Amino acid sequence: MAIASPSPSAVSLRDVVALSGRFPLLAGVDLDVAVGETVLIDGPNGAGKTSLLRVCAGLVPLASGRLSVLGMDPGRQRTAVRRRIGLLAHASHLYDDLTVIENVRFAVRAAGGDIARIGPACERWGLVGRLATTQASKLSSGQRRRVALAVLTARWPEIWLLDEPHAGLDASARQLLDTVIAEAAASQVTILIASHELGTVEDIATRAVTITGGRVTAERVLSRQIPTTSGSVTHVA
Amino acid sequence: MWRDAVLVAGKDLRIEFRSRVALSQVAPFGLVALALFAFALGPDRVIMAKGAPGLFWVAVLFCTVLAIQRSVSVESANGARDGLRLSGIDPAGLYLGKSAAVAVQLVVLEVLLAAGVVLLYGARIAVPWLIVASCALGTIGLAATGTLYGALSSGLRVRETLLPFLLLPIVAPVLLAGTRIWQAGMAGGTPSDGTQWLRLLVVFDAVYLAIGVALFGPIQETA
Amino acid sequence: MTDDRSASTGTLPHPQASVAPNTGVTLAPVQTSRARVTEYTIGTLALVGTVATVWLGVWVTPPDKVQGDLVRLVYIHPGVAWVALYLAFGLAAVSSLLYLWPRTRSLFWDRLAAASVEVGVVFNICTLVSGSIWGKPTWGVWWVWDARLTLTAVLLIMFLGYMALRRVPAEPEVRARRSAFVALFAAVDVPLVHFSVNWWNTLHQGATVLNANLSPQIHGSMAWTLLLGFVALTLLFVWMLLVRYRIGVLEDWLADNELDLALAERQSEGAGLDDKSPSDQGGAA
Numbered sequence: 001m002a003i004a005s006p007s008p009s010a011v012s013l014r015d016v017v018a019l020s021g022r023f024p025l026l027a028g029v030d031l032d033v034a035v036g037e038t039v040l041i042d043g044p045n046g047a048g049k050t051s052l053l054r055v056c057a058g059l060v061p062l063a064s065g066r067l068s069v070l071g072m073d074p075g076r077q078r079t080a081v082r083r084r085i086g087l088l089a090h091a092s093h094l095y096d097d098l099t100v101i102e103n104v105r106f107a108v109r110a111a112g113g114d115i116a117r118i119g120p121a122c123e124r125w126g127l128v129g130r131l132a133t134t135q136a137s138k139l140s141s142g143q144r145r146r147v148a149l150a151v152l153t154a155r156w157p158e159i160w161l162l163d164e165p166h167a168g169l170d171a172s173a174r175q176l177l178d179t180v181i182a183e184a185a186a187s188q189v190t191i192l193i194a195s196h197e198l199g200t201v202e203d204i205a206t207r208a209v210t211i212t213g214g215r216v217t218a219e220r221v222l223s224r225q226i227p228t229t230s231g232s233v234t235h236v237a
Numbered sequence: 238m239w240r241d242a243v244l245v246a247g248k249d250l251r252i253e254f255r256s257r258v259a260l261s262q263v264a265p266f267g268l269v270a271l272a273l274f275a276f277a278l279g280p281d282r283v284i285m286a287k288g289a290p291g292l293f294w295v296a297v298l299f300c301t302v303l304a305i306q307r308s309v310s311v312e313s314a315n316g317a318r319d320g321l322r323l324s325g326i327d328p329a330g331l332y333l334g335k336s337a338a339v340a341v342q343l344v345v346l347e348v349l350l351a352a353g354v355v356l357l358y359g360a361r362i363a364v365p366w367l368i369v370a371s372c373a374l375g376t377i378g379l380a381a382t383g384t385l386y387g388a389l390s391s392g393l394r395v396r397e398t399l400l401p402f403l404l405l406p407i408v409a410p411v412l413l414a415g416t417r418i419w420q421a422g423m424a425g426g427t428p429s430d431g432t433q434w435l436r437l438l439v440v441f442d443a444v445y446l447a448i449g450v451a452l453f454g455p456i457q458e459t460a
Numbered sequence: 461m462t463d464d465r466s467a468s469t470g471t472l473p474h475p476q477a478s479v480a481p482n483t484g485v486t487l488a489p490v491q492t493s494r495a496r497v498t499e500y501t502i503g504t505l506a507l508v509g510t511v512a513t514v515w516l517g518v519w520v521t522p523p524d525k526v527q528g529d530l531v532r533l534v535y536i537h538p539g540v541a542w543v544a545l546y547l548a549f550g551l552a553a554v555s556s557l558l559y560l561w562p563r564t565r566s567l568f569w570d571r572l573a574a575a576s577v578e579v580g581v582v583f584n585i586c587t588l589v590s591g592s593i594w595g596k597p598t599w600g601v602w603w604v605w606d607a608r609l610t611l612t613a614v615l616l617i618m619f620l621g622y623m624a625l626r627r628v629p630a631e632p633e634v635r636a637r638r639s640a641f642v643a644l645f646a647a648v649d650v651p652l653v654h655f656s657v658n659w660w661n662t663l664h665q666g667a668t669v670l671n672a673n674l675s676p677q678i679h680g681s682m683a684w685t686l687l688l689g690f691v692a693l694t695l696l697f698v699w700m701l702l703v704r705y706r707i708g709v710l711e712d713w714l715a716d717n718e719l720d721l722a723l724a725e726r727q728s729e730g731a732g733l734d735d736k737s738p739s740d741q742g743g744a745a
Contacts, residue, residue: 059322079327080325092315094317110241111325402617407646409653413659456641459637
């Protein structure tokens with residue numbers, strides 16, 4: 001099922017079908033995302049946006065089709081793939097009994113991330129002072145999102161899969177999120193964002209695809225910015 | 238693998254330390270079970286002393302089921318289980334870490350239950366090292382199989398009733414061995430009887446630990 | 461991908477027609493004639509064998525010197541025990557292993573394992589009951605914790621646990637994997653339980669003087685009848701296995717298609733209402 005791609009393809013799906021019971025979450029998706037691209041995924045509720053991200057993360061097995069992430073098959077080389085991607089899901093993946101800082105430390109270390117980046121990431125997302133030592137059960141949903149984002153920022157994986165990242169965040173956090181995403185995009189990180197609120201992210205995205213009924217039904221080229229291999233960004237007039 | 242195991246064990250034990258479920262809920266349950274056995278078998282301490290080894294291990298089994306349920310349910314909230322999978326943590330390390338955490342909790346519970354059995358039933362221990370060895374090896378076996386079955390049943394809504402049903406027949410050898418070794422180690426027992434049962438426990442532990450380390454990855458992806 | 465269900469059900473193909481190739485048959489699976497012949501042959505042989513065993517066992521063979529007529533249970537009890545403990549369980553374990561092994565993975569092994577366990581439960585209960593009936597006059601009690609009976613009882617609980625696990629609703633592949641793991645872990649445990657229970661029984665000092673040995677001396681016509689009994693019961697197991705497997709295939713097909721048939725029916729309701737605007741029909745499913 002794996003295709004080792006010679007071109008710098010980050011994520012590649014060929015006619016992917018993924019099922020939940022008898023229900024086809026994805027009904028034949030074709031998608032190619034190159035390294036460094038930022039792709040927006042929109043579509044109506046229940047169309048398969050979340051499922052697409054989960055499939056790319058290797059959480060959902062394929063019923064048919066081929067999937068390649070960073071040239072590897074997520075079904076076979078699970079650990080290798082997962083260490084290099086990060087999924088920001090609806091669920092916070094936090095442990096209620098642990099504090100914020102304990103959760104971040106555990107999540108980063110479990111994923112093999114750099115511990116030194118934890119401090120700065122937490123600071124950036126405002127998880128300092130009393131908040132850092134608050135148990136996760138006492139957090140609001142926006143705060144949980146911040147924790148998950150801090151983990152992502154600390155890990156800084158090669159592929160970011162963001163599922164409705166802006167949901168639940170206040171205005172300053174949203175701004176920060178857009179900044180961080182822009183930084184990531186500028187540093188050759190491949191980003192897939194499933195969202196209804198495209199807003200400011202549209203400016204840095206290269207493409208937007210629309211998913212309906214489990215398939216990609218529309219695609220439009222967005223950005224005026226082309227990521228180059230040197231990491232710098234050139235504007236096309 | 239070992240690094241991940243230590244990380245996960247530390248996480249689980251820290252959660253237990255914070256929430257104190259094992260200490261404040263499972264331990265009292267174990268002691269209540271001992272009391273119930275006493276009510277059931279009558280106040281004759283001779284009978285209870287004779288039955289102490291078996292009753293101890295039955296109480297331990299009950300506590301094991303609860304401890305495993307707790308170990309599994311910790312990962313249910315907030316989709317933490319998905320989080321663990323996504324992190325790419327070594328499944329073998331995850332297995333060993335969770336088993337170790339359960340084992341530590343069980344050891345604490347066993348100390349309490351052993352004290353209870355000695356005090357409440359008048360059991361007299363003659364060969365302490367046999368008792369300790371049986372508890373150590375038995376605990377490893379219970380934790381190893383329990384974590385395995387906990388993972389298999391983790392996604393199921395009927396886990397509460399299904400897990401004991403699946404687990405308890407499997408750990409029958411531990412119950413038998415533990416009881417026999419205790420009997421050998423009690424006043425009036427024959428210590429040499431205990432050695433072959435200890436060997437059985439070693440084999441049991443080795444087998445299930447090996448299975449867990451080898452298969453926890455595929456099991457994780459199933460549930 | 462289009463789905464040509466219309467051929468079998470006569471309804472319209474439904475919009476979400478994206479069933480993966482390996483999730484099943486569209487038409488009801490029909491038993492091949494070779495399978496039917498095999499099933500009937502084995503069934504007949506089993507029936508003949510069992511009848512012959514009963515006839516020989518009850519009327520032809522002599523009673524035992526010690527146990528009298530009670531010994532006639534030897535033609536049944538060891539036979540069902542062999543099937544339950546070794547054949548059914550062994551087959552379930554091997555099938556589960558073959559299911560989990562990537563190269564031989566196929567739902568065939570899963571269904572075979574499940575059928576084997578279910579039929580095994582029947583034989584297991586027969587073992588316990590026949591052992592119990594034999595034991596009452598011999599030992600004076602309905603049950604004794606002799607090694608073999610205890611092992612059989614533990615195995616029964618394991619079998620029932622397996623079946624309970626299969627009752628939990630899940631996709632066939634997920635259910636198959638889960639069941640296969642459980643079967644394997646139980647299989648690994650069996651030798652350990654066997655040894656523990658045997659040592660437990662023999663080392664158990666002085667509680668009873670029951671001779672738990674149920675096996676009398678066998679020779680002559682008794683030996684042949686015993687052998688016939690084994691063969692007949694094995695054939696009986698195989699026949700029940702084939703039938704149960706066939707039922708399993710049909711059950712899976714039904715579950716597979718129940719939802720699709722329901723969806724197709726639902727959508728054919730909506731399609732018939734031509735004067736409705738397209739947006740109204742969106743909420744139907």
